[in-house]
Each structure stands twice: as structure tokens, then as C-alpha cells.
Amino acid sequence: MDLICVRPEGLYCPAGDFYIDPWRPVDRAVITHAHGDHARGGSSRYLAAQPAASVLRLRLGDVTLDTLPYGARIRMRDVTVSLHPAGHVLGSAQVRIEHRGETCVVSGDYKLAPDPTCDAFEALRCDTFVTESTFGLPIYRWVDPAIVFDDIAAWWHGNATAGRTSILYAYAFGKAQRIETELAAVGALDIGPLVVHGAIASLNAAYRAAGVLVPPGQRVVDTDKSALRRALVLAPPSAAGTPWLRRFGDFSDALASGWMQVRGARRRRALDRGFVLSDHADWPALDAAINATGAARIIVTHGHVPVMVRWLNERGWRAEAFATEFDDQGEADALPPPASDTAVNATGAADANVPNGAADAETDATGAAEATDATGAPAAAINAADAPHA
Ligand SMILES: [Zn+2]
Numbered sequence: 565m566d567l568i569c570v571r572p573e574g575l576y577c578p579a580g581d582f583y584i585d586p587w588r589p590v591d592r593a594v595i596t597h598a599h600g601d602h603a604r605g606g607s608s609r610y611l612a613a614q615p616a617a618s619v620l621r622l623r624l625g626d627v628t629l630d631t632l633p634y635g636a637r638i639r640m641r642d643v644t645v646s647l648h649p650a651g652h653v654l655g656s657a658q659v660r661i662e663h664r665g666e667t668c669v670v671s672g673d674y675k676l677a678p679d680p681t682c683d684a685f686e687a688l689r690c691d692t693f694v695t696e697s698t699f700g701l702p703i704y705r706w707v708d709p710a711i712v713f714d715d716i717a718a719w720w721h722g723n724a725t726a727g728r729t730s731i732l733y734a735y736a737f738g739k740a741q742r743i744e745t746e747l748a749a750v751g752a753l754d755i756g757p758l759v760v761h762g763a764i765a766s767l768n769a770a771y772r773a774a775g776v777l778v779p780p781g782q783r784v785v786d787t788d789k790s791a792l793r794r795a796l797v798l799a800p801p802s803a804a805g806t807p808w809l810r811r812f813g814d815f816s817d818a819l820a821s822g823w824m825q826v827r828g829a830r831r832r833r834a835l836d837r838g839f840v841l842s843d844h845a846d847w848p849a850l851d852a853a854i855n856a857t858g859a860a861r862i863i864v865t866h867g868h869v870p871v872m873v874r875w876l877n878e879r880g881w882r883a884e885a886f887a888t889e890f891d892d893q894g895e896a897d898a899l900p901p902p903a904s905d906t907a908v909n910a911t912g913a914a915d916a917n918v919p920n921g922a923a924d925a926e927t928d929a930t931g932a933a934e935a936t937d938a939t940g941a942p943a944a945a946i947n948a949a950d951a952p953h954a
């Protein structure tokens with residue numbers, strides 16, 4: 565019997581009788597991380613890594629949630645389960661399943677690049693490794709993130725000197741906190757005020773509740789107009805092209821995403837800058853991570869699945885695909901819509917990241933655009949059609 569299989573509800577471990585990141589409600593859900601396509605509501609009982617608790621509660625509300633410290637082992641039916649850092653976002657975990665000497669690791673989403681806001685990816689030996697492949701094409705090779713953060717700081721400094729607001733779009737959960745923390749670390753917060761959109765402010769609070777001291781940032785309503793001219797404003801990509809931007813006078817805008825590596829992705833969206841920064845493994849990192857497992861069997865769940873499966877099989881692995889309902893585009897909602905899609909966006913095709921939009925709308929009186937986040941409508945379906953497949 566295989567340790568892991570796919571059922572209509574999600575990835576399933578028969579010997580342990582639990583699901584991992586199910587897309588339909590189940591009795592027992594083990595959650596790799598709190599992104600919307602991996603952590604969905606409606607299940608009876610959840611298990612996640614301890615550092616994921618505050619963000620999961622923000623997203624899923626008052627669910628029955630058990631947590632495990634990284635590395636701790638528990639028994640679930642006939643298997644031993646432990647959770648290990650995946651390096652993707654706060655609380656992200658690889659699920660290690662052991663049964664009669666055989667091991668399977670379900671990695672969820674992961675990256676190997678350093679990130680001060682979460683624990684580093686842990687390489688685990690196993691017989692079967694279940695991997696994502698969001699950026700599983702040889703064209704995806706990230707530059708050193710330290711260079712990217714210096715570039716962001718230089719762009720911000722240039723704008724501030726010219727009296728222009730810097731608006732940086734970034735995935736509200738994970739990416740935004742990573743950027744804020746790294747900018748603080750290089751001393752860039754001296755340039756001007758760090759202003760955050762409501763969607764990001766609520767995630768920042770969840771990070772701080774988990775002991776990750778992300779700079780909290782200030783709200784735009786609390787920032788006077790003259791100070792805004794030197795500000796870096798962090799906003800989810802769904803804010804692009806909305807009336808929320810009207811409060812800023814002259815501004816320069818940019819997007820931080822792995823997709824910015826694709827030539828034309830920035831230009832098509834009429835952004836001033838694109839910073840290549842991803843919370844997923846690039847092609848060499850996928851290769852390195854898979855190699856480090858020593859696994860004979862590799863299962864690819866989402867992203868560039870056929871390319872990865874073929875490449876692995878050609879190199880002697882036993883690789884196969886599982887059809888899942890994880891977001892194939894990974895950072896798809898990190899893509900602002902092209903100008904022609906603005907109407908779609910304004911109707912509430914808000915950021916799929918925004919967990920508990922209602923709470924945000926309450927605490928935010930700044931305007932219609934932020935209130936659209938309250939719908940929590942999944943943007944992925946809309947943006948996926950538009951995402952670069954190159
Ligand atoms: Zn994710």
C-alpha cells in the first residue's frame with residue numbers, strides 16, 4: 565500500500581487516515597502552510613506546525629487546530645508523523661510520514677533561499693518525495709536575494725529623493741513580511757516611512773503574535789501627505805489599478821515576484837520596476853532539494869508538472885504526477901492585472917491571500933479598494949488565465 569495517494573478530497577495517507585492540504589472538507593487535515601490553496605476551511609480537525617498557528621487562525625477562524633513543534637513525532641493510526649521546516653513562509657512544513665521503515669515526505673511549497681521570517685528548509689531523506697514545481701523550468705534561476713533587497717532599497721531611495729511615493733506590490737502573506745524584515749536589516753527604513761495596506765497589516769500582526777518581529781509599518785491614514793512622498797507603500801497586487809492608489813500623488817510602482825523573471829511580464833502590466841523575488845524554489849533549488857532526499861520515487865503535484873516529471877524520469881528517477889487542486893501558478897495572485905482588467909479587479913476579485921478580509925475592512929476606513937479585499941474572492945482563477953506560462 566502506498567503511503568500517499570490522491571482522492572477526490574485531496575492527498576491522502578491511507579495508513580494514517582488523514583489528508584494533507586485537502587481541497588474539500590475532511591475529518592483530519594494536516595496543513596503544510598496557510599496559503600489559500602493549501603489551507604481551506606470546513607474540515608473537522610487540523611494539524612499544523614506550531615509557528616503556523618496565528619496565521620492559520622487569521623485565515624480559517626476558530627477551527628479545531630492541533631499544533632506540533634518542528635521535529636516532534638506523533639502517532640496517527642499506523643504511521644509516525646512529524647513536521648519539518650519548508651522555508652516557504654512562517655510555519656510552513658514538510659510532512660514526514662513513516663510506516664514500517666518506509667518514509668514519504670510531502671513538502672508542500674518550499675524554497676531554499678534564506679528568509680529571516682521563517683525556519684530554513686530542512687533536507688530529509690525519504691523513499692518517496694512529493695514536490696511542487698511552480699517554477700520548474702530551467703529559465704527560473706533566482707539571483708541572490710541580498711542583491712534584490714539592495715535594488716529595492718536603491719529604487720526607494722531614488723524615488724524618495726525625487727519626492728515620489730514608492731508603491732511595491734507583494735504577496736500579502738510571506739513575501740511582504742520578508743521584504744519588510746530584509747529592508748529593516750539593511751537599514752533602509754531610514755529612507756522614509758514604511759506604509760502597509762490593511763491586508764498586509766493584519767498578516768504582520770499575526771507574524772508578531774508568533775514572535776517574528778516584522779516591522780509593523782504604519783497605515784496610510786496615519787501618514788501625512790508630505791511624509792507619503794518619501795514612503796515605501798507595500799500593497800497586495802490586487803490594489804494595482806484601483807482607486808486606493810488615488811491618495812498617492814506622483815508615484816513609482818513595482819512588483820516583487822518570481823514571475824518578474826519572465827521578460828515582458830512587467831512591461832505588460834505597465835509597472836515601472838519588477839524585482840525577481842520568490843518564495844518558491846527555482847529550477848536549481850528544485851533539483852538540489854530532490855537530490856538531497858535520496859528518494860527513488862518523486863511525485864509532482866503542481867506547477868510545471870509534465871516538464872518536471874519528464875526531466876526526472878529521463879534522469880533515472882521514478883517520477884509521476886498527482887492531479888491536485890493546488891494553485892498551479894503559485895504566485896499567480898502576485899501578478900497585477902493588466903490595465904484592461906481593472907474592472908474585473910475592482911469588482912472584488914481581490915487578493916486570494918487576504919485571509920480574514922472582514923476584519924481588515926473593519927479596521928480600515930481608507931476606502932473602497934481595501935474593502936474589496938473583504939470578499940476574499942479567489943483571484944487565482946481570474947489571474948491564472950493571465951499568468952505567463954513561458
Ligand atoms: Zn504557498
Ligand SMILES: [Zn+2]
Pocket residue numbers: 601602672673696866890891894
Ligand atoms: Zn502551492
